Amino acid sequence: MIEVRGLGVSLGGRPVLREVGVTVAAGSWLAVIGPNGAGKSTLLKAMIGLLPHEGSVLVGGGEVRRMKPRERARLIAYAPQNPVLPADMTVADYAILGRTPYIPYLARESAHDREVTRSVLSRLDLTEFSERPLGHLSGGERQRVVLARALTQQAPVLLLDEPTTALDLGHQQQVLELVDRLRLDDTLTVVTTLHDLSLAGQYADTLLLLSQGHAAASGPPQNVLTKPLLTRHFDAHVQVTPDDYGRPVIHLIRPGE
Ligand SMILES: Nc1ncnc2c1ncn2[C@@H]1O[C@H](COP(=O)(O)OP(=O)(O)OP(=O)(O)O)[C@@H](O)[C@H]1O
Numbered sequence: 507m508i509e510v511r512g513l514g515v516s517l518g519g520r521p522v523l524r525e526v527g528v529t530v531a532a533g534s535w536l537a538v539i540g541p542n543g544a545g546k547s548t549l550l551k552a553m554i555g556l557l558p559h560e561g562s563v564l565v566g567g568g569e570v571r572r573m574k575p576r577e578r579a580r581l582i583a584y585a586p587q588n589p590v591l592p593a594d595m596t597v598a599d600y601a602i603l604g605r606t607p608y609i610p611y612l613a614r615e616s617a618h619d620r621e622v623t624r625s626v627l628s629r630l631d632l633t634e635f636s637e638r639p640l641g642h643l644s645g646g647e648r649q650r651v652v653l654a655r656a657l658t659q660q661a662p663v664l665l666l667d668e669p670t671t672a673l674d675l676g677h678q679q680q681v682l683e684l685v686d687r688l689r690l691d692d693t694l695t696v697v698t699t700l701h702d703l704s705l706a707g708q709y710a711d712t713l714l715l716l717s718q719g720h721a722a723a724s725g726p727p728q729n730v731l732t733k734p735l736l737t738r739h740f741d742a743h744v745q746v747t748p749d750d751y752g753r754p755v756i757h758l759i760r761p762g763e
Contacts, residue, residue: 512561537710579607593641604658
């Protein structure tokens, strides 16, 4: 569903991604991990065609940079890490913007568009906030609203940049479970950046470890979430233990222990 080959991106005259290649099969989940500044958000932005780049990014068989915005929006939904939100717009009005690619020019949203939006808001525990202005929400509520807008888009490819950073434990689990259920029910292809490596290992089929703009490792979680790789690329003291299902769990340990 997604095929990235020889991707290179320069920002401010500096190379930020170099020769990155990755393939994501339809219906699978790729988690992009790596230290701050490694290029994770840049990779997602390149996948949606927002950045000039070298190499190719194919989504659904087509080059993203050649797609018309409406065509692209029906194929790829993207929830950025820190979007600027219009403070006076209500939650419901913002979430229904995800339906824009389906609304004919000069027409209004249909009953179906409103129903999709209502259902997504309900699944994200946001019904009670529907009429609240975005400027009157907590950080975690705002993050769920950004995700809601991406989900109302009902695109087969979902790119989520750090979807859980501002969420409490329960909402982290709720959001990731919801994304996984949609992935399985509707064969969505999911790409997320995630700083929580244990969560990345629990939900993703494949991990891509970016380090200083290049792909340092990729593969199933147990091959990427290893002590040597994490120590080298994150410069951290960690212990990796399997959970009850054999998936790697990462613990930070005090240096010297
Ligand atoms: N517009 C820009 N101009 C110049 N450099 C930029 C620009 N945007 C990002 N960068 C740089 O590109 C590098 C990669 O940024 P990116 O946001 O992709 O990292 P990241 O892996 O998502 O980091 P984090 O974990 O901190 O979110 C960083 O060094 C960043 O400073």
